[in-house]
Amino acid sequence: MTEPSATRPSTPAHPSADHPPLLEVRGLSVRFRMPGGRHVAAVSDAGFTLEAGQCLALVGESGCGKSVLASALLGLLPANAQTAGTARTAGTELLTADEAVLARTVRGRLVGLVPQSPAAHLTPVRTVGAQLAETARALTGLRGEAAARHAAGAAERAAYPADHLDRYPHELSGGLAQRAATALALVGDAPLLLADEPTTGLDRDLVEHTADELRRQVDRGRALLLITHDLAAAQRTADRVAVMYAGRIVEIAEADRFFGDPGPRHPYARGLLNALPERSFTPIPGLPPELGDLPAGCAFAPRCSKSDGRCASQRPVFAGGTACHHPEGAAP
Amino acid sequence: MADRRPVPFAAPAVWRSRGGTRRSTRTLRIAASAAVLVCVALAVLVVPPAVDLDQQAVDLPSKLLPPSAAHPFGTDDVGRDLLLRCVYGLRVSLVVGLVAALAATVIGTAVGAAAAALGGWTDRLLMRLVDTFSSVPHLLLGIFVVAMFRPGLWPVVVSVAVTHWLSTARIVRAEVLSLRSRPYIDAAVSGGAGRLRVAVRHLLPGVLPQAGLAAVLMVPHTMWHESALSFLGLGLPTHQASLGNLVQTARGSLLAGHWWPTLFPGLFLIVPTLAVAGLAGAWRERLNPRRRAELTL
């Protein structure tokens, strides 16, 4: 088992009133209106905060609503989506902002996206350099040579080799595409980075390389919301870990306590860790519920060994870092 | 430190949606198209036997009457009622279109499936043939065949069919090739399925929708071509008046300012074509795996 990542610089003090967190999400819910009037609750009541120089990993099984949450923060949800709750960064309310505000002040400037399949998020018929320069012109208002220099700076900060700037997206290897995506996210010097499944489909050593690179951006003072189902990548990068199940955040804990001892307090989070081949490699019985018809009470009750009548009927409140009627151990 | 403050249970959520919701006119389009096609079928099947119209009956006094109650579409330059002639014309055009489209689809599917299934040099040979045929403009090839074999019903049907199997062949071949490379064909082979079972159980259901769609869309296209041939005087003989013939004979009276003998035969060709396009479009939307409403988590 890879030893827990080196001791990190001490995380900044508890978010006090005078110094508001970089990103504060309260009661964020997203649901989709399906044909025939049915509603699918993709995200319910998500709440967390994120500080500069800190990385929060949002982990969970594929299909639990992680990527929907990322799209909600950037205002890129499809037309049939409805949102509720608040998500505030640098004084701007993300969920109610209209398209013009999002395009001119938030995207690229306040929140930088490192997308899932990086090569697919670049326009195939234009070179990486051209798209970098275009983004630089749009975000910084620079023109011509100055814009090109700014773009080259962002590429260099993301360790993207300067001589590959005239390459087309389909000519990039997995690792290069990842670094190009990071460079594009850094052009606007956004204080908050949003990495949506950055390591999917990459080989193991490439995953570690990408995780370290993202960690380097956090150590330079940026905040990073890392969305992934790869727990090993989360362990290498995160300061805190939030676990999502069936659209709900069921646990938020410090990375050292989560991956080390005493381990996660929510039974699902514990089951997720035990399923790793590095550990007992035992699967969580049963299947995740349909987001279209979530059971009453705790969504994990049908698969939880410690569930009782209360779990099945009453939905647990998120308190003490977890949303469970029978959490393990005491609150930190 | 994790958050100490218990999060208050969210008040009843205030839902806000960003994109405007547009009423889909899909069901409206399908209903309208279906209604038109039913009318076309009724008109073509019921009217001829019911109203025994003698095509050659000439009624000179009521020559070139504008549309009126008696003659909804007015009369042509020899006094015949245009509405009835349009229905007859539509029937002829439809017959030619259906037969030619059917022939084109059968030839195209056979060539396309054979090219994809056999592969190797047969595939290259057949595709070279298709490329050659398709590099001659359809109407020009049609004109050439009809010119050589003297205008008549069968030369027109043959010339339109011979020039239209190319697109079907390409569609079927592309579809079979893309399906054959899918892992689920490998899984069927590994599961003991024989060649025939793979073809009938897995490949055919995959190809039929696309080939069927191509066939349906072919009918208006072949009708279009038949009308072009007839207009150029190389289509059906005048006593078998198709819509193209009607427009050609109407050309004289048009220059004298009478617009209705030209307008209505054209509309009789356009409206059924739009109906077929409407239904085919809805069908293609259902076939398209990436439906808009599908949720992407």
Place this chain on the structure above:
Amino acid sequence: MARMAGRRVLLAVPVLLLVTFGVFAVAAASPFDPVTAYTGTAGLTASQENLDQIRANLGVDQPFTARWADWIAGALRGDLGDSAVLRMPVADAVAERLGWSVLLAAAAFALAVLLGTAFGVLAARRPGGPLDRCATAIAYTLEAAPAFWLGLLAIWLFSLQWGVLPAGGLTDTASDTVTAGQVARHLVLPAAVLGISQLPWFYLYVRQGVGDALDEDPVRGARARGLAERTVLLGHALRSGMLPMLTLIGSRVPELITGALLVETVFSWPGIAAATVQAATAVDFPLLAALTVLATAAVLLGNLLSDLLYGLADPRVGFDG
């Protein structure tokens, strides 16, 4: 790039040979008898051996493959035989009329591509919006409408009712000199009709291409980077959405020629396409054979043009021809 063009020209030769062979084969298989066509009414009264004599010196008695070889040899020397209906060597007829057809086709093509792209992008911006709905409805209607029918109605409306534009021909009946101004005035209506009859495909392809591109990841990435909606639409959605339309340019050339056949006949435009129709109705085989080959060459040129354009526009596709 040049290598691909070179290979394509080499590839075109067998295709053209095959087409000419097909033309002669169909002619041989058909009831068409060159001698009766040549002698016309005089042939009815001529004696049998006169007919055989004519058949011999026309060289029609040999098998069609031999006649095909002679025709090819002649074509290489520039001698395409004589046209009965135009009463002049085919080569001269082609030289004289080809220019007008190219002028008409080019004007119509430009109109179709420009309008198609402009309206396609505007419609794709607001899918299901008012512009999208009515433009698409008009596009499907125009796609279904035969070009000659559009032409006739255009003549009725613009020439007869409003008298704004001439009804056909190349110059006004009065004048005998061909001035640019008059040609332009006479070109407007046929070019507009031919252009509008080709417009639907370009409009629908661009609308579909750009519409799909707006839903896919590259545009999502561009928006996430904070680019303005206009830059996203023109710099990204249009750039990758245009690709299907480029392939269309090649495959629309045959339809353009088909349209020209009809529009030139309706507007009696002195182009090569109108001559083709006269050749077909009068069964003038040499002219018809030459024009068929000419059209095929034009289509092959169109395919080469669209592949070159596609190779330039899309780096993923090399020039492997």
Place this chain on the structure above:
Amino acid sequence: MIELDGITAGYDRRTPVVRGASLSLAPGEAVGLLGPSGCGKSTLARVVALLHRPEAGRLAVDGEPVCAWRHRAPRRLRTAIGVVFQQPRLAADPRLRLVDLIAEPLRATGRREGAARRAAELAETVGLTGELLRRRPHEVSDGQLQRACLARALVLRPRLLVCDEMTAMLDASTTAALVAAVESYRAASGAGLLAVGHDRVLLGRWCDRTAEWEDVATG
């Protein structure tokens, strides 16, 4: 018992993807084939599963040399090797319900009666139950669809199972569930396993031994 000796295979005669690959599996043994993505290990897996004819080299199953692939391979030999692919969406016929998807090999080899019952029984062992079985591929998640594909590969009781990056797209819990299902089948039937992947930790934990791509193939 599987022997691969000097296998060269690819999709274009001039540029084979695999050169000179040699590997042997003892009866009932679980071998992991570890290699970077794009090195051709999937092509080798398809050669072993009798789905891809190599340009050169020898393949022997239980000592009997194989000289025909795909349809030409004898049905007895083909059905003795089950295969599970990386992308469940592409490995499932979009029109079939999950229960028919699992029962398809039984119907293809003429064992129609009780096919649906046998399929439902086998679906139970991979965690698919009740209403899920009547759904079509686009109505279920990747994890659920991959469980059905695994059940389909096991329905004819193969003597060897080839898993080509079966769990690359799946999360930890579903991966553990599928591996547990494979292991319980192998315990009951003594079947061999060739697991192809790029996750060293997973293959290390799952297979008896792991072969590195450099040692297996020369290029």
